[in-house]
Amino acid sequence: MATAVKTPPSLRPQTHQPAEHADRAAFPPGHEPRFHYLIEDSKDDHHNYGKPKSFGRHVWEWMTSVDHKRIGIMYLVAISTFFALGGILALLVRTELAMLGDTIMDADTYNRVFTMHGVVMVFLFIVPSIPASLGNIIMPIQLGAKDVAFPKLNLASFYLYVAGAFLAILSLRTGGVDTGWTFYTPYSAETGTAVIAMGMGVFVAGFASILTGINFIVTIHKMRAPGLTWNRMPLFCWGLYATSIVQVLATPVIGITMLLLVLERTLSIGIFDPALGGDPVLFQHFFWFYSHPAVYIMILPAFGVISELVTTFSRQKVYGYTAIALSSVAIALLGFLVWGHHMFTSGQSIVSSIVFSMITFLIGIPSGIKIFNWIATMYRGSVWLVTPMLYAISFLFLFTIGGLTGIMVGALAVDIHLHDTYFVVAHFHYVMMGGTVIAMLGGLFYWWPKFTGKLYHEGMGVASAVLVFIGFNMTFFIQFVMGSQGMPRRYADYPDLPWLEPLHQFSTIGSYVLGLGLLLVLFNGIWSLFKGKPAPGNPWGGASLEWTHTTSPPDPHNFSRTPLVTHGPYDYYTVFNGAGDGAMGDGMGDGANRPAPVPVITEGAPQEFDKQIDLGTKQA
Amino acid sequence: MSQIYEAIRSFWLPEQASTTAHVIDAPFMFILIASTIMLIGVTFYLFYLPWKYRRRSSADVPYPVKENHLLEMSWIVIPTILVFIVFFWGFKAHVDTVVAPADAYEVNVQGKKWLWQFNYNEGITTTNELVVPANRPVKLIMNSVDVLHSFYVPEFRIKHDVLPNRYSTVWFEAVRADTFQILCTEYCGTGHSVMGAKVIALGAQEWNEWVASGGGKGIQPGDSPVELGEALYTKNVCNTCHSIDGSAKVGPSFLGYWGETRNFVDGGSAVMDEDYTRESILYPAAHIVEGYQPVMPSYQGQLSDGEVYALIQYIKSINGADVPATFAEGGFGGDGDAGGADAADDAAADAPAAE
Amino acid sequence: MASSTATVAAPAHDAHGHDDHHGHDHPPHLKHYFVTSEQQFEAAKLGMWLFLVTEILLFGGMFVAYGIFRAWYPELFAEASTQLDTVMGATNTLVLLLSSFTVAYAIRGAQTDNQKVLFWNLVATVVLAGVFMVIKYFEYTHKFDLGIFPGAAFNPTSDVVNPTEGIFAHPRAGVFFSIYYVMTGIHGFHVLIGMVAISILAWKARQGKYTSAWYTPVENVGLYWHVVDIIWIFLFPLMYLI
Numbered sequence A: 001m002a003t004a005v006k007t008p009p010s011l012r013p014q015t016h017q018p019a020e021h022a023d024r025a026a027f028p029p030g031h032e033p034r035f036h037y038l039i040e041d042s043k044d045d046h047h048n049y050g051k052p053k054s055f056g057r058h059v060w061e062w063m064t065s066v067d068h069k070r071i072g073i074m075y076l077v078a079i080s081t082f083f084a085l086g087g088i089l090a091l092l093v094r095t096e097l098a099m100l101g102d103t104i105m106d107a108d109t110y111n112r113v114f115t116m117h118g119v120v121m122v123f124l125f126i127v128p129s130i131p132a133s134l135g136n137i138i139m140p141i142q143l144g145a146k147d148v149a150f151p152k153l154n155l156a157s158f159y160l161y162v163a164g165a166f167l168a169i170l171s172l173r174t175g176g177v178d179t180g181w182t183f184y185t186p187y188s189a190e191t192g193t194a195v196i197a198m199g200m201g202v203f204v205a206g207f208a209s210i211l212t213g214i215n216f217i218v219t220i221h222k223m224r225a226p227g228l229t230w231n232r233m234p235l236f237c238w239g240l241y242a243t244s245i246v247q248v249l250a251t252p253v254i255g256i257t258m259l260l261l262v263l264e265r266t267l268s269i270g271i272f273d274p275a276l277g278g279d280p281v282l283f284q285h286f287f288w289f290y291s292h293p294a295v296y297i298m299i300l301p302a303f304g305v306i307s308e309l310v311t312t313f314s315r316q317k318v319y320g321y322t323a324i325a326l327s328s329v330a331i332a333l334l335g336f337l338v339w340g341h342h343m344f345t346s347g348q349s350i351v352s353s354i355v356f357s358m359i360t361f362l363i364g365i366p367s368g369i370k371i372f373n374w375i376a377t378m379y380r381g382s383v384w385l386v387t388p389m390l391y392a393i394s395f396l397f398l399f400t401i402g403g404l405t406g407i408m409v410g411a412l413a414v415d416i417h418l419h420d421t422y423f424v425v426a427h428f429h430y431v432m433m434g435g436t437v438i439a440m441l442g443g444l445f446y447w448w449p450k451f452t453g454k455l456y457h458e459g460m461g462v463a464s465a466v467l468v469f470i471g472f473n474m475t476f477f478i479q480f481v482m483g484s485q486g487m488p489r490r491y492a493d494y495p496d497l498p499w500l501e502p503l504h505q506f507s508t509i510g511s512y513v514l515g516l517g518l519l520l521v522l523f524n525g526i527w528s529l530f531k532g533k534p535a536p537g538n539p540w541g542g543a544s545l546e547w548t549h550t551t552s553p554p555d556p557h558n559f560s561r562t563p564l565v566t567h568g569p570y571d572y573y574t575v576f577n578g579a580g581d582g583a584m585g586d587g588m589g590d591g592a593n594r595p596a597p598v599p600v601i602t603e604g605a606p607q608e609f610d611k612q613i614d615l616g617t618k619q620a
Numbered sequence B: 001m002s003q004i005y006e007a008i009r010s011f012w013l014p015e016q017a018s019t020t021a022h023v024i025d026a027p028f029m030f031i032l033i034a035s036t037i038m039l040i041g042v043t044f045y046l047f048y049l050p051w052k053y054r055r056r057s058s059a060d061v062p063y064p065v066k067e068n069h070l071l072e073m074s075w076i077v078i079p080t081i082l083v084f085i086v087f088f089w090g091f092k093a094h095v096d097t098v099v100a101p102a103d104a105y106e107v108n109v110q111g112k113k114w115l116w117q118f119n120y121n122e123g124i125t126t127t128n129e130l131v132v133p134a135n136r137p138v139k140l141i142m143n144s145v146d147v148l149h150s151f152y153v154p155e156f157r158i159k160h161d162v163l164p165n166r167y168s169t170v171w172f173e174a175v176r177a178d179t180f181q182i183l184c185t186e187y188c189g190t191g192h193s194v195m196g197a198k199v200i201a202l203g204a205q206e207w208n209e210w211v212a213s214g215g216g217k218g219i220q221p222g223d224s225p226v227e228l229g230e231a232l233y234t235k236n237v238c239n240t241c242h243s244i245d246g247s248a249k250v251g252p253s254f255l256g257y258w259g260e261t262r263n264f265v266d267g268g269s270a271v272m273d274e275d276y277t278r279e280s281i282l283y284p285a286a287h288i289v290e291g292y293q294p295v296m297p298s299y300q301g302q303l304s305d306g307e308v309y310a311l312i313q314y315i316k317s318i319n320g321a322d323v324p325a326t327f328a329e330g331g332f333g334g335d336g337d338a339g340g341a342d343a344a345d346d347a348a349a350d351a352p353a354a355e
Numbered sequence C: 001m002a003s004s005t006a007t008v009a010a011p012a013h014d015a016h017g018h019d020d021h022h023g024h025d026h027p028p029h030l031k032h033y034f035v036t037s038e039q040q041f042e043a044a045k046l047g048m049w050l051f052l053v054t055e056i057l058l059f060g061g062m063f064v065a066y067g068i069f070r071a072w073y074p075e076l077f078a079e080a081s082t083q084l085d086t087v088m089g090a091t092n093t094l095v096l097l098l099s100s101f102t103v104a105y106a107i108r109g110a111q112t113d114n115q116k117v118l119f120w121n122l123v124a125t126v127v128l129a130g131v132f133m134v135i136k137y138f139e140y141t142h143k144f145d146l147g148i149f150p151g152a153a154f155n156p157t158s159d160v161v162n163p164t165e166g167i168f169a170h171p172r173a174g175v176f177f178s179i180y181y182v183m184t185g186i187h188g189f190h191v192l193i194g195m196v197a198i199s200i201l202a203w204k205a206r207q208g209k210y211t212s213a214w215y216t217p218v219e220n221v222g223l224y225w226h227v228v229d230i231i232w233i234f235l236f237p238l239m240y241l242i
């Protein structure tokens, strides 16, 4: 065949200068024509580029686009919507608990509200959150690929997700679901609420998650640019890689669990319902076999984001790259063996409890390695405290609290007291909200200029980081105290513990502050789209491909030429001191890739930098 | 030093009211203190490093740092040692506290939506009040008649799920005579948050008296049935399902239907009078009022005749009907069979009409 | 902005999608975001393998449930399995095994550019799968006639099965049959999907879409079909024999 290329792709020389740059030079600086993915679809015939399109045409192109960046943005919009919905439900929960008695709703409504909050946040928001939005947008660019391995599958998975979400929301029409996000049998088998619609929703959304996972694994294995070896892969991609493994291995089990639950309700097959000979504890095993690994689906991408933020804003090579990359994989695998720590009081045998507790602790060690490595990365760096870095530092603080309290509830005897109290509620909000969500916000601020082409407002950004940090700690730290003092979770009211009222009130006020901070984030984003300055190609001085080899926003095909990678993703010294590739001793340098000068954003002509990056990385 | 420790402990944890509570608190406190120290260390560096190495010029590109293997080993080895300590402590504390002593006093516990019933060997049954001797181990043998529940007493540091298809056990020994809070910690539906109950630990003498009196159910002819009924209304958790202000909860309100015709799901009907009400309390499944689920538990064997009588008078009083001021006045001579619930069983069938 | 660029658009982006090796006329199946055919083929195959892993885990969950219930009610399961028709089950096993061979030959046909072998083996696979489903249909309807339904509808009340003695008197007898229906039902659903997929392949093979240069879909559907077969190989002894 004509295409049977003999030279391995990694060694093919890059010689020619694409014609487009020559053409661009004909325009006054700052007015070069831009072909970026927000306007042009990757499916477009190349000869159509630049032709005006109607609004309807744009919308249609977006909805049917197989461009990973567009799909990522569609995911981002959907996910943010569900985060807002889940957050508003959370505020209802907090408002109800602010005072003893029925404050704004009765117990049945409360049960539906907190269930919906949990389900929306877990299945519709946090599981897809970072991978499907930021991962989709950024990962192929970091790999130097033009797209993910299966772009159509990517779009299909988005619509599956939408369908799943639709089913879950449909359950509201028939009265909502009141089982808690854990759907424990036999309650879920007999309650009068819309468990079937919800179960199918989770099933379908799970399918979307599996497809994303498969797509990402294959992309990472097969689509890396020439020279981008495994140990030159950015840590964000490593995080997504570990996540995808968990998605592929764990999600089918929640699929079958939901299917069996639906069959239990429709046909009464008697696998989980004790009245028919089934066992409710079996359901718990099935559920947690997915849902514990799922918590690592939630946090591993966040680890990836934090790795990127900490190094870029310290302009220092990540400390212990290999340790961070491999600890993600270790956490992913160990995560499959600890599900029983959610069931210490359920009546499982003591021996299994002991084993589960043991393995639970082992996960603390690779997690600690990560935390310490990130901190060490700042050592002798050049730390730039802008919004994304503030979020990263918040993350390090909050996740440490969340993780250490995870150790607390992992200790067998201690968990007997703490299980199903607000201590656990606080633990998982510290890791999910304080961990994943904070990391996602940091990542959003970080990559926002890249994928929107606009700079956000720094002052507002800092203010939001501060408000979110304060509001979050007010809301949830006090819940540790309430929990260890004995406040059970999923309580619509607390008539037996009236003296907790002021603590609940404090928490409620905190949640309003938190909501304000998040509104500011939203406002900042919208503001920047209309009023933000155009972003240069590399506003932060990052050294991975999305910063050094493409514009903001990127071209529909990401790069005008496939990049040739000659050094690691965090070799700032190499990239910005022009020290040449040989300096880091990686042996791949041919001098052709001598980088641009430090492209840090300053006031004034960002377009200049843009051009420098574009040309700088491609000059012969 | 120990005062500071005590202060921290009481900030985080409730009072230690069982003999095993301190065994569980010890690892809690260890993890808490170790974590706090670790967190302070992390926080220190989170402030110090960004300040010390803050960016001074946008052109700063620091030289890469060499990795330090000693440092890396230390942050692997130290946490490993710590987690092993925590693991062994947590697991040992559990094993030490989970097995009940052989001579424990046993009580059967039934969880149901949304109340707790306690059945004692002496034939006594109580609802939402677990009466036990203090300073003596008590073992609870628990099961559920419907969905999962979980039996939790924070002051005792005990918790265990209550399942419909098998028995589970917990045990405790209250260190003093007092009242402690029981909470349900497995989500079980509408009434999950009001499925609270009390442990009433009695001193040796009171305990013996309580057992001898068959659960302390003596009624004097001079007592007021309405007052007793009102107390029973909350004590036997009628209030979780029945309001007294006319609003429907899980069951119909006690206000507004007295003397009215009640329609049943099976098509029958009856006027709400004394007989019907007694039947509703003792045999709730016999007639299910239209629009409601058959979820009301039977109080047969739990309420003595006098108590049922008192509840009926209380319901009447809410509806403004004439009620006697004392049991004697109502023609009810007091609780003939104060012997308790066991005896009341048969008596209930042909109880005095009390009119 | 867009309109101002119209004039330069066409030449400027000629390089897109062709990348370093533009000038080669690359085959129609090669997607622009892949560099080589090998890369594309390997990607598709890895993706398929991962998908099959999730399939196996899906059934794995059900096998675990089966194992647990078997451990709880061993005598029930041993005896209830005698109610299943071993002859039909065994026939179906053979049918599926045979279809695995035909699909393998179809792939062979594609590799050797033998369009006839490719097409007719695909057709044979669909037919065999159809036979499997027909036999399954008879098995199911026979049970329904006896009142052996899944779940709450379980009501064995014909002259042939006596609900008061033997296995049907067991209070949990319904559970075995529920598990049987769920597992074979989901497996049957997979067979149906396979039939649709293989029919599409056959239709496209007819048009000569697959050659030794590119037959990825045949290879991948073939892999899928083997997994469906293997799952049945586990189901058959567990359900019918032991």
Ligand code: HEA
Binding pocket: A182, A295, A296, A298, A299, A341, A342, A360, A361, A363, A364, A365, A367, A368, A369, A371, A399, A400, A402, A403, A404, A406, A407, A409, A410, A411, A415, A418, A419, A420, A424, A427, A428, A431, A432, A435, A436, B038, B078, B079, B080, B082, B083
């Ligand atoms: C993002 C999600 C996420 C993450 C990352 C984690 C991380 C961990 N979780 Fe958490 N967890 C949840 C989400 C998450 N959890 C949720 C949602 C629930 C409740 C579900 C429900 O019931 O609704 C839950 C519940 C839960 C329980 C059950 C509690 C109960 O119901 O009684 C347990 C028990 O073991 C536990 C343990 C842990 C542990 C040990 C970790 C570890 O991975 C943490 C590791 C991190 C560190 C330890 C910190 C950093 C390390 C150092 C600074 C080094 C020094 C450390 C040591 C010396 C140990 N979690």
Ligand code: HEA
Binding pocket: A080, A081, A083, A084, A086, A087, A088, A090, A091, A093, A094, A114, A115, A117, A118, A119, A121, A122, A125, A126, A179, A180, A181, A182, A425, A429, A432, A433, A437, A475, A488, A489, A490, A491, A492, A511, A514, A515, A516, A518, A519, A521, A522
């Ligand atoms: C990702 C997971 C996630 C997140 C982020 C949150 C966020 C929050 N949660 Fe949630 N929570 C869960 C997952 C999560 N929760 C789960 C799984 C449960 C268990 C459910 C169960 O028991 O079944 C639970 C339960 C739970 C409870 C216990 C209920 C009970 O047991 O009775 C409480 C009570 O305080 C609570 C509060 C909050 C609050 C105040 C927030 C706040 O952080 C929310 C803040 C967000 C907002 C206020 C929205 C504002 C946003 C906008 C206005 C738009 C901005 C948009 C963009 C930035 C794009 N949650």
Ligand code: CUA
Binding pocket: B111, B114, B148, B149, B150, B184, B185, B186, B187, B188, B189, B191, B192, B193, B195
């Ligand atoms: Cu009973 Cu919650």
Ligand SMILES: [Cu+2]
Binding pocket: A291, A292, A295, A338, A339, A341, A342
């Ligand atoms: Cu877990």
